[in-house]
Amino acid sequence: MISNSTCITFPGQSTTEKSTILLAQTMKSHSSDTMIFLEKTPFHPVNPHWPDQPEDKGTITIGSDQIPIKHCFTAVMNKNSQEILLDTEVKIKRDDPNWFFLVAHIIDSQKIKPLSSLVGKQALLNVDKTYRLQLSQAHTACHISALALNKTLISYWNKPYQPDALGHSDLVHLAITKTVIQEQWVQDTFRIGKSARKKGFDALSFFEHIKTIEDRTNVQINEWLRTPIHIDILPKIALLHETISWICHLPDGIAKISCGGTHITQIKPDNHIKITLEKKEDVPEFTMVTQFS
Secondary structure (H helix, E strand, C coil): CCCCCCEECHHHCCCEEEEEEEEEEECCCCCCEEEEEECEECCCCECCCCCCCCCCCEEEEECCEEEECCEEEEEEEECCCCCEEEHHHCCCCCCCCCEEEEEEEEEEHHHCCCHHHCCCCEEEEEECHHHHHHHHHHHHHHHHHHHHHHHHCHHHECCCCCECCCCCECHHHHHEEEEEEECCEEEEEEECCHHHHHCCECHHHHHHCHHHHHHHHHHHHHHHCCCCEEEEEECCCEECCCCCEEEEEECCEEEEEECCCCCCCEECCCCCEEEEEEECCCCCEEEEEEEEC
């Protein structure tokens, strides 16, 4: 029986957990798939509100059966009706007290039967460590590059705007429209429309000097990476609806950002982060690709 939101342990870098199965239910939209809900999990699910980071890959072992997890989605359950909404159906705010926020582990229904026998059993969850690491490296790198870009763009603002975690006007937050995180690289898409210009950003000059800005941003990143950079993710264990903070100790200060993704805890001087900025043709948009190595 589900009586709380799912306890998540991925903020603390966990990739393996033993946990109790609370509910197993066939998916309404895909009867060949089953949703498994557990008391706790190391799996990072897709966030339906900002699906930038893919779900973790891995397996669930129940008894002697090791079963691949096909997908890992965010779900919510109404505390009164037990109605379950999955992935893009989830429109509920995280502070809504009427819903539990859950991690749904999706498996092939044919892999295990009967479903009714699963509740109460112990399961072993194993995340693909290499895939997790590469996504975590990319996600951390994109936060670093965003902070560096904002710092580089100080002179392109005609008036102060909402500050980022280091106190610089936050074009990234204002203009970002999409993020795609893959193994060791991220592509962010930005649109600098009327809203950004009204708030004081010099879009015309930005696009005119975009390659110079790219170079200066990479110089800033390299300056930060001359010494080890330590990152805290707190809390290390939380309920899925709770806020997780990315706390990065940079030479310029401590940057704290709310983020529900996975991250590495240190960037070493022999690591490299590089960005590439590209303007899109005929529209006031640009992309920033961040690569980690």
